[in-house]
Amino acid sequence: MNFKVIDKETYYRKGVFRHFSEDCKCSTSMTARIDVTDLVAYSKKTKTKFYINFLYLLSKVLNSREDYRMGYLWQTNELICYDVINPTQYVFHEDTETCTPVYSKYDEDYETFYADALRDVQEAKNTREYLVDMANHPHWFDASYISWLSYDSLNIELPDG
Numbered sequence: 001m002n003f004k005v006i007d008k009e010t011y012y013r014k015g016v017f018r019h020f021s022e023d024c025k026c027s028t029s030m031t032a033r034i035d036v037t038d039l040v041a042y043s044k045k046t047k048t049k050f051y052i053n054f055l056y057l058l059s060k061v062l063n064s065r066e067d068y069r070m071g072y073l074w075q076t077n078e079l080i081c082y083d084v085i086n087p088t089q090y091v092f093h094e095d096t097e098t099c100t101p102v103y104s105k106y107d108e109d110y111e112t113f114y115a116d117a118l119r120d121v122q123e124a125k126n127t128r129e130y131l132v133d134m135a136n137h138p139h140w141f142d143a144s145y146i147s148w149l150s151y152d153s154l155n156i157e158l159p160d161g
Contacts, residue, residue, distance in 0.1 A: 002083040003139070006070070011079065021072065029155045051089070052117045055143055059087050059106040059113070062141060071138065082139040089117075090144045091124040099144075100124040103137055 011017060020026065036054065043050040062068045062085055069082045086106045090099040102124040104117040 003071070003080040004083075006079040006081055008079050017079065027157045029153075031153050033150075033152060048114065049118065049121075052114055052121070055087050055089060055104070055117060056110055056113050058143055059085075060108070063106060063108075069139075084139065086137075086140045087117075087143040088137065088140045089121070091121055093125075093128055096128055098128060098130060100127055100129060101132055103133070103140060 008014060008017065036050075039053055039057070040050060042048075043053050066081045069085045071080050071082060072078070073080060084106055087104055089102045089104065091102055092099050102117075102120045104113075104120045107113040107116065
């Protein structure tokens with residue numbers, strides 16, 4: 001895991017960072033509808049898993065900008081930018097109605113990413129453990145979806161307010 005520390009005093013979004021880390025501590029999550037028709041067609045044509053293909057594209061986009069790879073280490077009060085961030089997906093077990101986190105490393109090479117992520121999913125299907133491991137996976141992002149449900153939402157949490 002490699003990252004660089006960002007100088008908060010010269011950071012181009014210094015004021016915004018200060019406001020949302022000191023004045024108005026909050027978190028935001030949002031979902032939006034996107035057209036995946038071409039990706040569905042590609043997945044069917046190549047007989048590959050739609051979700052792993054989607055996960056590759058999502059990972060590629062999130063790794064394309066430093067802003068998307070940033071984190072805050074509250075223990076040391078450091079704003080950082082990871083070299084790479086990786087997806088955490090989830091395997092749903094119908095028999096127990098539980099999930100198992102799947103940690104897959106992002107690789108720019110599609111074939112490498114696809115093969116590794118597919119193997120990770122297969123391994124997770126053989127367990128029923130919910131092992132969230134943030135200590136060893138700080139540069140990972142959640143990428144989950146519920147295939148049988150369509151939804152749009154915006155959620156803002158204000159822990160101090």
